[in-house]
Amino acid sequence: MKAPFSSEYSRLYDAVYRAKRYREEALRIRRIFEHYVPGARRVLELGCGTGGHARYLSRYYEMVCVDRSATMIRIAREGLRGRPITWRRADLGRGGSFGLGFDACLSLFHVMNYLTPAGFGRALGTVRHDLRHGGLFVFDSWNGDALLREGPASGERAFQSGGRHFVRRVTPRLNTHEGYCDVAIRIEEIQGRRRIIRSDEVHRMRYHFPNELRRLVARGGFTVRAVTNDVGGRLTGRDWSMQFVVTRN
Ligand SMILES: C[S@@+](CC[C@H](N)C(=O)[O-])C[C@H]1O[C@@H](n2cnc3c(N)ncnc32)[C@H](O)[C@@H]1O
Known part of the structure; x- marks a missing residue:
């Protein structure tokens, strides 16, 4: 990875x-x-x-x-x-x-x-x-207690940088057996009707x-x-x- x-x-x-x-x-x-x-x-x-x-x-x-x-x-x-x-x-x-x-x-x-x-x-x-x-x-x-109680949520958030418009999309995948959550984070730049992928990463977060x-x-x-x-x-x-x-x- x-x-x-x-x-x-x-x-x-x-x-x-x-x-x-x-x-x-x-x-x-x-x-x-x-x-x-x-x-x-x-x-x-x-x-x-x-x-x-x-x-x-x-x-x-x-x-x-x-x-x-x-x-x-x-x-x-x-x-x-x-x-x-x-x-x-x-x-x-x-x-x-x-x-x-x-x-x-x-x-x-x-x-x-x-x-x-x-x-x-x-x-x-x-x-x-x-x-x-x-x-x-x-x-x-x-905190694993809160994570397992509520479950990780997908989400999308818009932000701007240097006058450019972006959307950050987060998609979590929980692995309770191994004790981690893989959080896929994709950032797309919005140019009119087009969305251009600028970054696409998976962050493996081990909760405690x-x-x-x-x-x-x-x-x-x-x-x-x-x-x-x-x-x-x-x-x-x-x-x-x-x-x-x-x-x-
Ligand atoms: C969510 S950011 C937090 C950065 C900063 N502490 C803050 O509050 O904005 C996590 C940071 O941990 C660093 N990081 C993750 N794994 C690391 C590792 N194994 N060794 C050193 N740094 C690491 C990343 O490069 C990133 O800068």
């Missing part, structure tokens, strides 16, 4: 997610950092994408930002030139290290769901290795259950501090996204 976030999709990513509230999200993450690791200076971001969160967090922290997609990293680097950020292109599923002694690490907007179970373990190993003792890791994941993740992170050498929905509220079986706040033992 071709890796998602090809150059075509990545170039349209910011237009697709124009309404996403990166500033609010980043400021909330900063408050979490201030609470658990006050005085933090060095931050690692895994799956930084086009730098939506780094844009705000790099005002306060020295960052190392990692992503597998060459185009996502290039867009982020160009948009955030001059910031105290080191960019690294790498596949988190392979493990490895991005430096030592980080105070905090973040991985937001379901980056961890792109990893196989073995890759997830290796990524967790990287975080464990690269964080200082007591360092903080904040990440989110698709709250208790499963609690066990995984505990086994990986972390202590769970909080499990919430993605705005910091109480997690319920209706929340599609869950956020984990854990510290390195």
Whole structure:
């Protein structure tokens, strides 16, 4: 299967997610950092994408930002030139290290769901290795409880980029036996009556259950501090996204 976030999709990513509230999200993450690791200076971001969160967090922290997609990293680097950020292109599923002694690490907007179970373990190993003792890791994941309760939905959404008109169509296919959902994402440009396919990708998203993740992170050498929905509220079986706040033992 071709890796998602090809150059075509990545170039349209910011237009697709124009309404996403990166500033609010980043400021909330900063408050979490201030609470658990006050005085933090060095931050690692895994799956930084086009730098939506780094844009705000790099005002306060020295960052190392990692992503597998060459185009996502290039867009982020160009948009955030001059910031105290080191960019690294790498596949988190392979493990490895991005430096030592980080105070905090973040991985937001379901980056961890792109990893196989073995890759997830290796990524967790990287975080464990690269964080200082007591360092903080904040990440989110698709909540299997909500996904299985409501079922993934197909949908279509129009958006514009550079004066051009597009439609993004999402078609999910759930595999409960293997614990993933293949999300086919097709982007078509609308030119009068014509629709021209600009990007066609399948994103394999492995969902998790709250208790499963609690066990995984505990086994990986972390202590769970909080499990919430993605705005910091109480997690319920209706929340599609869950956020984990854990510290390195
Ligand atoms: C939904 S985007 C989120 C990007 C960014 N965190 C945001 O909030 O906009 C998922 C990102 O994870 C990256 N990604 C997926 N699998 C990865 C892997 N195995 N290693 C590194 N990055 C990966 C993708 O390239 C993409 O930039």
